[in-house]
Amino acid sequence: MTAAIEVAHLRKSFGDVVAVDDVSLVAERGQTVALLGGNGAGKTTTISMLLGLLTPTSGTVRVLGHDLLAERYAVLSRMNFSSPYLDLPHRLTVRQNLTVYAALYGVAAARDRVAELSDRLDLGEFLDRPTGKLSAGQKTRVALAKALINRPEVLLLDEPTASLDPDTGDWVRGYLETYRAESNATILLASHNMAEVERLCDDVLILRRGRVVDRGSPAALLGRYGRQTLEDVFLDIARDRRSGDADTRGVA
Amino acid sequence: MSIAPAHPDTGPTASARRIGAMVRRYWYLIRGSWPRIAELAYWPTVQMILWGLVSQFFMTHSSWLANAAGALIAGVLLWDIMFRGQIGLSICFFEEMWSRNLGHLFVSPLRPWEMLVALMTMSLIRTLIGAAAAAGMAILLYGFSLFDLGLPLLAFFVGLMLMSWGMGMVVVAMVLRFGLGAESLAWVAIFAFAPISCVYYPVSTLPESIQWLAWSTPAAYVFEGMRAVLIEGVFRWDLFRGALVLDALYVAIGAVVFMWSFKVARRDGRLLQIGE
Numbered sequence: 357m358t359a360a361i362e363v364a365h366l367r368k369s370f371g372d373v374v375a376v377d378d379v380s381l382v383a384e385r386g387q388t389v390a391l392l393g394g395n396g397a398g399k400t401t402t403i404s405m406l407l408g409l410l411t412p413t414s415g416t417v418r419v420l421g422h423d424l425l426a427e428r429y430a431v432l433s434r435m436n437f438s439s440p441y442l443d444l445p446h447r448l449t450v451r452q453n454l455t456v457y458a459a460l461y462g463v464a465a466a467r468d469r470v471a472e473l474s475d476r477l478d479l480g481e482f483l484d485r486p487t488g489k490l491s492a493g494q495k496t497r498v499a500l501a502k503a504l505i506n507r508p509e510v511l512l513l514d515e516p517t518a519s520l521d522p523d524t525g526d527w528v529r530g531y532l533e534t535y536r537a538e539s540n541a542t543i544l545l546a547s548h549n550m551a552e553v554e555r556l557c558d559d560v561l562i563l564r565r566g567r568v569v570d571r572g573s574p575a576a577l578l579g580r581y582g583r584q585t586l587e588d589v590f591l592d593i594a595r596d597r598r599s600g601d602a603d604t605r606g607v608a
Numbered sequence: 609m610s611i612a613p614a615h616p617d618t619g620p621t622a623s624a625r626r627i628g629a630m631v632r633r634y635w636y637l638i639r640g641s642w643p644r645i646a647e648l649a650y651w652p653t654v655q656m657i658l659w660g661l662v663s664q665f666f667m668t669h670s671s672w673l674a675n676a677a678g679a680l681i682a683g684v685l686l687w688d689i690m691f692r693g694q695i696g697l698s699i700c701f702f703e704e705m706w707s708r709n710l711g712h713l714f715v716s717p718l719r720p721w722e723m724l725v726a727l728m729t730m731s732l733i734r735t736l737i738g739a740a741a742a743a744g745m746a747i748l749l750y751g752f753s754l755f756d757l758g759l760p761l762l763a764f765f766v767g768l769m770l771m772s773w774g775m776g777m778v779v780v781a782m783v784l785r786f787g788l789g790a791e792s793l794a795w796v797a798i799f800a801f802a803p804i805s806c807v808y809y810p811v812s813t814l815p816e817s818i819q820w821l822a823w824s825t826p827a828a829y830v831f832e833g834m835r836a837v838l839i840e841g842v843f844r845w846d847l848f849r850g851a852l853v854l855d856a857l858y859v860a861i862g863a864v865v866f867m868w869s870f871k872v873a874r875r876d877g878r879l880l881q882i883g884e
Contacts, residue, residue: 442709449636
């Protein structure tokens with residue numbers, strides 16, 4: 357059985373700036389994989405290439421067995437995406453937006469699917485309100501509903517809980533766990549939230565300046581760096597500290 | 609939980625469904641805002657009233673216009689069709705950029721050419737709303753009915769709409785390439801064609817050295833044809849054919865430039881970044 361996502365030697369440069377450099381990863385079906393890294397580490401650029409929104413300078417991307425560069429349209433209806441860098445049309449109501457995307461993705465019985473998502477993501481209260489008039493938390497739920505409208509087999513999420521309060525963030529994480537358990541979907545998420553990554557992910561790739569500097573399961577990374585939390589691991593990597601000199605932490 | 613969507617993803621039916629979804633998206637926007645509907649009819653009507661008055665004045669002071677009753681009003685109405693057609697296409701695309709929705713659309717199975725067809729459909733709907741209101745007012749105020757042109761009116765309409773779509777695609781491509789800073793192109797680009805489209809005067813009025821420019825625009829053929837109908841009472845098939853050939857070229861160039869711009873946007877990552 358082929359992996360859901362296979363990326364080999366992916367590279368993207370903008371002129372002299374190399375945004376992503378030789379990134380390779382494999383995500384099996386049903387796995388949740390995280391791209392972890394600071395601002396400008398190349399997480400969003402990598403996800404954009406996995407969606408075909410951005411063409412790589414070199415390297416290959418296969419999603420659900422299809423070469424994304426050559427056969428993008430063979431697979432887009434089985435994927436979906438959410439990002440804080442994108443919005444849904446503000447003046448359309450939530451129901452109208454979801455109805456439009458249901459049709460774009462070829463969802464059968466679109467009305468029932470919108471009702472089902474409204475029920476599961478608790479959208480009913482604002483389903484007929486303009487999307488632009490919702491709070492950040494409500495918008496995030498709507499964005500998630502749009503990302504799930506076609507029951508994607510591969511779900512790519514860029515900072516899915518950015519700018520959410522802890523309660524809403526926790527709710528989103530809980531829903532993603534449920535969705536994965538029900539659908540065996542593969543989820544690739546880019547995040548700054550270490551607790552989120554520890555909770556949701558089977559595998560973590562840590563990016564720095566476009567390169568994968570370490571990878572492994574959250575438990576393996578914690579063991580390798582001798583740390584209690586992924587946040588400490590992240591800081592070690594961000595500040596070029598390896599487990600051997602971890603005891604210098606806090607020393608000026 | 610079932611996973612795959614039940615509707616087929618390829619083929620004409622799937623394309624029609626996606627085009628329909630986009631048309632519905634823009635229709636929701638118009639339907640939900642009466643100022644938008646009023647705006648569609650406002651300028652064509654104001655223009656028509658203004659030029660109707662000018663026309664009435666000249667009809668008593670110009671033998672040429674007295675023989676070509678309605679030429680000015682018809683010119684205004686038809687020129688506005690081209691302007692509205694181009695604006696309609698461009699504005700619908702800008703809506704996606706303003707709302708930062710382009711990235712969502714282009715990670716869905718929507719093909720770029722399907723997007724273009726949806727934009728052209730909306731351009732047609734918007735133009736018909738605006739033109740119908742103005743044409744109705746022309747009947748009420750001046751007793752001039754554009755519809756008296758009969759079937760030639762349809763030919764003129766097709767000729768101008770196709771040109772407007774070609775230009776609209778180029779405008780959209782430029783904005784996709786250079787960002788929303790270039791959006792004013794949508795309002796000004798078409799006016800560069802106004803002098804050589806010969807809306808209110810025959811092509812022979814232009815200096816001979818630039819008449820070839822006029823004959824390079826479908827609009828000049830349409831307006832010459834319009835005057836032939838109004839003054840001589842004949843429909844010039846040669847002019848109609850000339851307009852259609854050039855229209856095909858304009859639309860093809862527009863589509864190629866749009867696809868090039870889309871490709872560059874994917875290379876540069878603009879589909880995710882662009883927006884207000």
